[in-house]
Amino acid sequence: MKFMRLKGNLDQSNLDNRLRYNPNIIEFYLSDRDLQDPDLIRNRIRQLHDRGVKPYLHHPPNYRGEYLDILSENPHIRQFYHESCELLARICMEERAKCIVHAHYVHTASSKNVTRERTVLLREEIHKVMSYSQEVFVWEDSTEGLFSYGRNPYLIDDLIVPLELSLNVDVSHTFISFGGDNERLREVLERTSPYAQYYHLVDSMGQKHDSLPLGQGRIDWRMVKPFVLEKDFIFEITLSGDHSDCTPMVESANYFDKV
Numbered sequence: 001m002k003f004m005r006l007k008g009n010l011d012q013s014n015l016d017n018r019l020r021y022n023p024n025i026i027e028f029y030l031s032d033r034d035l036q037d038p039d040l041i042r043n044r045i046r047q048l049h050d051r052g053v054k055p056y057l058h059h060p061p062n063y064r065g066e067y068l069d070i071l072s073e074n075p076h077i078r079q080f081y082h083e084s085c086e087l088l089a090r091i092c093m094e095e096r097a098k099c100i101v102h103a104h105y106v107h108t109a110s111s112k113n114v115t116r117e118r119t120v121l122l123r124e125e126i127h128k129v130m131s132y133s134q135e136v137f138v139w140e141d142s143t144e145g146l147f148s149y150g151r152n153p154y155l156i157d158d159l160i161v162p163l164e165l166s167l168n169v170d171v172s173h174t175f176i177s178f179g180g181d182n183e184r185l186r187e188v189l190e191r192t193s194p195y196a197q198y199y200h201l202v203d204s205m206g207q208k209h210d211s212l213p214l215g216q217g218r219i220d221w222r223m224v225k226p227f228v229l230e231k232d233f234i235f236e237i238t239l240s241g242d243h244s245d246c247t248p249m250v251e252s253a254n255y256f257d258k259v
Helices: 012-019 038-052 076-093 114-129 155-163 172-177 182-192 220-228 247-258
Strands: 005-008 023-031 053-060 098-102 137-142 165-169 195-201 232-235
Touching: 005 012, 005 182, 005 247, 012 182, 023 232, 038 053, 038 076, 038 165, 053 076, 053 195, 053 232, 076 098, 076 114, 098 195, 114 155, 137 195, 155 182, 165 172, 165 182, 172 195, 182 220, 195 220, 220 247, 232 247
Parallel strands: 005 023, 023 053, 053 098, 098 137, 137 165, 165 195, 195 232
Antiparallel strands: none
């Protein structure tokens, strides 16, 4: 099957489920606990290479239950953010993988206070993380805040362009940040195309983070498809239960193939 690009976790049963579909790409969604066992992360990456699958890692979203923010005033969050990025940079460089990272998540300080000054401050902090590796990180946008295309008018010109920042564009996050406007989504896809290396493909009604299978939301996938075809991407669909069954991702890949 075409476009088998899937997301999972490090559990062997979870990985075995994805490998049944002979995927091109698998993205491992990591937790802060996973980083306590770097050898397991390396083992899973090597399993993918042995099967000819391209590996991506996803930086943990939180630390001890608190969502990450690169500008957090909590020194423990800031320390974990940098130490985890440094560790994952080393793993990715040695094991030939890439890593998705968020500058911040919603419900953090950076999701609320959007100014040009704070955008420059964010740029300086991201530049520090880039010092761990210029090659492995791709930066994902949020639905709110400083690293949101629909909420921060300074993001592209004052942060992405000066850093020549490698991006992971989450199509649904961008769509939601503009309140479900496909034309504004198209504009962002055009402007970020020189920097975007990777995409998360997931549908949405455009009002909240609903993570729908492709075809169940309002995103114009016929418009999106030409922007992503020659790049890496996965289908990042919310799964039920223990997330072991990736059928909604497979169905989304089939939908995308027919668009």
